Amino acid sequence: MAKRIEVKDLDIYYDKFLAVQGVSMTIQPRSVTALIGPSGCGKSTFLRTLNRMHELVPNARVDGKIFMDDDDLYGPGVDPVNVRRQIGMVFQRPNPFPTMSIYDNVAAGLKLNNKRMRRSEMDDVVERALRSANLWEEVKDRLGKPGSGLSGGQQQRLCIARAIAVQPDVLLMDEPCSALDPISTQAIEDLMLELKEKYTIVIVTHNMQQAARVSDMTGFFNLQGVGKPGELVEIDETTKIFSTPSKKATEDYISGRFG
Amino acid sequence: MPTPTTSQRPESDLYTPLSGVPLTAGQLPRGAAPLTLLVVALAALGLWQFADWSAAACAVLGALVYTLLIYVWSRAVEGSRKATDRFVTAVVTCAFLLALLPLISVVFTVLSHGLARFDTEFFSYSMRGVVGEGGGAYHAIMGTLIITALATLISVPVGMLSAIYLVEYGRGRLAKAITFFVDVMTGIPSIVAGLFAYALFALIFGPGVRMGIMGAVALSVLMIPVVVRSTEEMLKLVPNELREASYALAVPKWRTITKVVLPTALAGIATGVTLAIARVIGETAPLLITVGITSSDNFNPFDGRMATLSVFSYYEYVNPGVPPQFSLDRAWAAALTLIIIVMVLNLIARLISRLFAPKTRG
Numbered sequence: 001m002a003k004r005i006e007v008k009d010l011d012i013y014y015d016k017f018l019a020v021q022g023v024s025m026t027i028q029p030r031s032v033t034a035l036i037g038p039s040g041c042g043k044s045t046f047l048r049t050l051n052r053m054h055e056l057v058p059n060a061r062v063d064g065k066i067f068m069d070d071d072d073l074y075g076p077g078v079d080p081v082n083v084r085r086q087i088g089m090v091f092q093r094p095n096p097f098p099t100m101s102i103y104d105n106v107a108a109g110l111k112l113n114n115k116r117m118r119r120s121e122m123d124d125v126v127e128r129a130l131r132s133a134n135l136w137e138e139v140k141d142r143l144g145k146p147g148s149g150l151s152g153g154q155q156q157r158l159c160i161a162r163a164i165a166v167q168p169d170v171l172l173m174d175e176p177c178s179a180l181d182p183i184s185t186q187a188i189e190d191l192m193l194e195l196k197e198k199y200t201i202v203i204v205t206h207n208m209q210q211a212a213r214v215s216d217m218t219g220f221f222n223l224q225g226v227g228k229p230g231e232l233v234e235i236d237e238t239t240k241i242f243s244t245p246s247k248k249a250t251e252d253y254i255s256g257r258f259g
Numbered sequence: 260m261p262t263p264t265t266s267q268r269p270e271s272d273l274y275t276p277l278s279g280v281p282l283t284a285g286q287l288p289r290g291a292a293p294l295t296l297l298v299v300a301l302a303a304l305g306l307w308q309f310a311d312w313s314a315a316a317c318a319v320l321g322a323l324v325y326t327l328l329i330y331v332w333s334r335a336v337e338g339s340r341k342a343t344d345r346f347v348t349a350v351v352t353c354a355f356l357l358a359l360l361p362l363i364s365v366v367f368t369v370l371s372h373g374l375a376r377f378d379t380e381f382f383s384y385s386m387r388g389v390v391g392e393g394g395g396a397y398h399a400i401m402g403t404l405i406i407t408a409l410a411t412l413i414s415v416p417v418g419m420l421s422a423i424y425l426v427e428y429g430r431g432r433l434a435k436a437i438t439f440f441v442d443v444m445t446g447i448p449s450i451v452a453g454l455f456a457y458a459l460f461a462l463i464f465g466p467g468v469r470m471g472i473m474g475a476v477a478l479s480v481l482m483i484p485v486v487v488r489s490t491e492e493m494l495k496l497v498p499n500e501l502r503e504a505s506y507a508l509a510v511p512k513w514r515t516i517t518k519v520v521l522p523t524a525l526a527g528i529a530t531g532v533t534l535a536i537a538r539v540i541g542e543t544a545p546l547l548i549t550v551g552i553t554s555s556d557n558f559n560p561f562d563g564r565m566a567t568l569s570v571f572s573y574y575e576y577v578n579p580g581v582p583p584q585f586s587l588d589r590a591w592a593a594a595l596t597l598i599i600i601v602m603v604l605n606l607i608a609r610l611i612s613r614l615f616a617p618k619t620r621g
Contacts (some may be wrong), residue, residue: 053507060428085509095500098617099522109508112518149618159504166508 002029003169007175010064021229032201037221042230043204051087052080071253088168092175094155095148103143109166133161173203285336299325322353336552356557376588381420386554399571411473418486426494452480453545463564471560489531493524526615533608
């Protein structure tokens, strides 16, 4: 459980357009790493390369290396499906499967992968995932109801439960709270603090207070200019980034003096 | 000395309020438009019935008079903006009513002629040995159902798989070519489909061959593009987020398609397939060439001629016996049956789309 990720000189392309350039960082296990930066600077794109979702876009590709512990994620013969089995993802907009009940949504990762499981085992997995996502008390009496009938915040926690039900090593979150109200956001932030005991968590956020609240490490992405590739300006401990960043651009962005 | 007011400013800028425009305006009395329409429609009906004008002329004249009347009246009372609104509304209403007229006329004609033989004998007897009175279309109804079912069996897998290829896998030239030819196929005349099926089977079994399966092949040529198109549109409607959610759970692509994409789009696909069936079930020309007609029961689509409702109706009409009335009645009853089958299929399509739609509330 909870693996370290090492990124070395990663260039990310959409067809011929270089979207993100030269990213190198180490993501520590059992911690929350936040990625901040202005819109369009490639945070989400970078996040999606970590579980090889990036290549689902036609003609998208990457150069460079990403290691998870000792495995090269982009090595020859690596099956993206197996990568995603170990690195789960939560998206910006809650996206429960509309044809499935709450129960089936949580069990989807197991059922769709055709894992044979006894009903009681499955029940256990679903309950554990929902409890970890702080959703169990709210939905335990209506597990058979459709997942899309829940509120936005509940749907997002359902998606988190769905992602952790398959017990990944790493959990990627792409602006998981941007569509949610402050109370649901609070619930999900608390959840992240609990989950980091067991998982490596990487979160993209536009909310700097959120990054400051939940993360141990913070990476700042920036764009040199319009049409130029995004890049990682610096990554350091969150307390350091938010008090004494070593780069001027970081300080400008964090203090709100950014263009 | 008079106090300066805004109206005395030389040039009006953006901050000049639109003062002086009253908040109230003239209005036509409630129900003015429908009442005018009713009066004009009655007048047109009167002209048709009593002045012996042609029905089409009355309808068009009525539409024009109504549009003009409501526009002028509204312009006089309500002003030009409201009048334009009334005008467009009137044009839309008239266009709808004009489009509805032939439909009502068809239903009325088929009902009035078809009900004469719409009896149990019609649904339980074939035409074997029938000259003149009596006889029925049992063999034709069964033939239509069998051949259409076979056509569905051929076209649904082919059409659905093509659509899945186009939406989920297709890239580049091949996909574009398939889309193009599907569009072309949507427009081919049904007689061409019939000739194609005939030529195909004539190559194998020799000329003059007639089989139910040939009709099914001809119909599926017509049906496949419709199924591909509707399935494609429905698959495109499935949000990409769901596919990504599934991939992020490490679900392989084919399983994502079968377990997430297809179930989400199922209601629309089923509706599209049902409408495609309704589209081909009344085809006459291709069945005339490939299946022919027979007067007795033949429910084996791989052996010889079969009867179908549309061809049955056609033959009863062009080859009536003496006296012709019995044949004509059977033809109309067959047409009525066909219309009812199509109507039931449409109702089923609606039911399916309601039953299979993803539920948001439990």
